[in-house]
Amino acid sequence: NAGVTQTPKFRILKIGQSMTLQCTQDMNHNYMYWYRQDPGMGLKLIYYSVGAGITDKGEVPNGYNVSRSTTEDFPLRLELAAPSQTSVYFCASSYGRQVGGTQYFGPGTRLTVL
Amino acid sequence: AQTVTQSQPEMSVQEAETVTLSCTYDTSESDYYLFWYKQPPSRQMILVIRQEAYKQQNATENRFSVNFQKAAKSFSLKISDSQLGDAAMYFCAYRSLIQGAQKLVFGQGTRLTINP
Numbered sequence: 687n688a689g690v691t692q693t694p695k696f697r698i699l700k701i702g703q704s705m706t707l708q709c710t711q712d713m714n715h716n717y718m719y720w721y722r723q724d725p726g727m728g729l730k731l732i733y734y735s736v737g738a739g740i741t742d743k744g745e746v747p748n749g750y751n752v753s754r755s756t757t758e759d760f761p762l763r764l765e766l767a768a769p770s771q772t773s774v775y776f777c778a779s780s781y782g783r784q785v786g787g788t789q790y791f792g793p794g795t796r797l798t799v800l
Numbered sequence: 801a802q803t804v805t806q807s808q809p810e811m812s813v814q815e816a817e818t819v820t821l822s823c824t825y826d827t828s829e830s831d832y833y834l835f836w837y838k839q840p841p842s843r844q845m846i847l848v849i850r851q852e853a854y855k856q857q858n859a860t861e862n863r864f865s866v867n868f869q870k871a872a873k874s875f876s877l878k879i880s881d882s883q884l885g886d887a888a889m890y891f892c893a894y895r896s897l898i899q900g901a902q903k904l905v906f907g908q909g910t911r912l913t914i915n916p
Contacts, residue, residue, distance in 0.1 A: 727908060728891050728893075729904065729906050730906075745903070774843060787833040787852075788833075790847070791846075794843045
């Protein structure tokens with residue numbers, strides 16, 4: 687199993703540009719998450735999904751959108767990129783909250799907005 | 801809302817010695833999970849150890865063990881026989897079991913340095 691994979695690894699955007707961060711998991715997890723990690727800080731939840739077609743906001747959803755059309759994929763869309771979105775983005779997945787509870791993380795995407 | 805606090809921004813230890821990283825949390829819930837994650841320079845988040853709140857027995861994974869004090873809301877990580885590969889940022893995290901609270905709440909992290 688590849689686990690959780692993310693593309694791209696690095697990206698530089700100009701202010702106002704848009705992009706999609708890709709996330710795929712092959713563990714048949716029903717829950718998926720997007721976090722961001724600012725320098726020297728822990729991770730904060732952006733959006734999460736409990737299954738295909740179901741998404742919900744986390745702590746810091748402004749400026750982002752998500753969709754979940756399949757169990758495996760959970761892309762994160764940035765519209766009108768701003769310098770405040772410069773961060774490292776992590777995708778994670780897990781079974782339902784009562785089963786295990788452990789979230790498995792992808793390798794992260796480092797995004798810089800100039 | 802739950803909060804997680806790691807009061808040690810940095811720690812260092814001599815190779816082969818033992819080090820303990822501190823974590824406290826605040827919650828009104830009785831059932832939850834607690835985790836320690838390791839983040840090396842590669843940035844990958846790696847699960848170190850997990851503790852279910854309903855279990856009184858402290859979790860152990862090889863050289864890693866926890867001291868879980870539920871009443872004190874304390875969850876420290878002990879690393880025995882420290883190795884150079886243990887150098888990393890360590891994050892303590894809390895996960896609720898309440899419907900709709902589907903997130904990990906992270907502490908600020910502790911940077912661990914291993915001195916050869």
